[in-house]
Amino acid sequence: QSALTQPASVSGSPGQSITISCTGTSSDVGSYNLVSWYQQHPGKAPKLLIYEVSKRPPGVSNRFSGSKSGNTASLTISGLQAEDEGDYYCCSYAGGSTLIFGGGTKVTAL
Amino acid sequence: EVQLVESGGGLVQPGGSLRLSCAASGFTFSSYWMHWVRQAPGRGLVWVSRINSDGSSTTYADSVKGRFTISRDNAKNTLHLQMNSLRAEDTAVYYCARVFISGTFDFDYWGQGTLVTVSS
Numbered sequence: 001q002s003a004l005t006q007p008a009s010v011s012g013s014p015g016q017s018i019t020i021s022c023t024g025t026s027s028d029v030g031s032y033n034l035v036s037w038y039q040q041h042p043g044k045a046p047k048l049l050i051y052e053v054s055k056r057p058p059g060v061s062n063r064f065s066g067s068k069s070g071n072t073a074s075l076t077i078s079g080l081q082a083e084d085e086g087d088y089y090c091c092s093y094a095g096g097s098t099l100i101f102g103g104g105t106k107v108t109a110l
Numbered sequence: 111e112v113q114l115v116e117s118g119g120g121l122v123q124p125g126g127s128l129r130l131s132c133a134a135s136g137f138t139f140s141s142y143w144m145h146w147v148r149q150a151p152g153r154g155l156v157w158v159s160r161i162n163s164d165g166s167s168t169t170y171a172d173s174v175k176g177r178f179t180i181s182r183d184n185a186k187n188t189l190h191l192q193m194n195s196l197r198a199e200d201t202a203v204y205y206c207a208r209v210f211i212s213g214t215f216d217f218d219y220w221g222q223g224t225l226v227t228v229s230s
Binding site for chain 2: 048
């Protein structure tokens with residue numbers, strides 16, 4: 001099964017909003033409201049930002065928000081900050097107790 | 111404090127075997143599903159396997175099915191990944207991860223990872 005499709009990179013100026021897309025198929029993203037998003041800084045383990053499409057775990061800034069339409073999920077970072085730079089991965093339930101990740105998006109604050 | 115500490119990585123020849131371990135502490139290990147996720151150098155995250163809380167149910171990615179076996183010892187708070195018939199493409203940092211809510215597939219705690227290198 002191929003990875004979910006994410007843009008390789010997204011950039012924005014500090015304070016701006018950026019959106020990262022995550023495109024799957026009707027067998028994964030399109031079939032389940034079980035999309036999550038992770039942030040990963042170099043050399044570190046990933047951090048959960050969003051689960052079940054749009055829910056934030058305790059302690060995650062409300063600058064991060066998620067949504068889904070059809071086979072595409074999106075993560076929006078509002079008020080981009082330098083500390084938001086890093087790699088972002090979407091992840092979707094794919095049925096049969098399996099998961100599929102996206103290829104990752106590098107976020108840069110210009 | 112929740113902690114997950116992987117061990118067992120290293121250099122292995124193609125066709126060889128390794129057994130990874132993940133020592134858990136700071137939470138009731140036996141109540142949580144656990145997963146393994148890997149990341150090849152400079153590449154993205156790839157889901158590998160999951161096991162339910164009592165070890166009675168397991169699932170694998172197609173790329174490792176038949177070669178890897180996930181297991182757990184709830185008495186020792188330890189998760190394992192037995193990797194056989196290793197290939198160069200299995201080279202990666204392997205993370206163990208705890209689900210955020212039992213029975214779901216979102217990971218709130220990850221270990222620091224252990225590097226597996228498959229090379230002759």
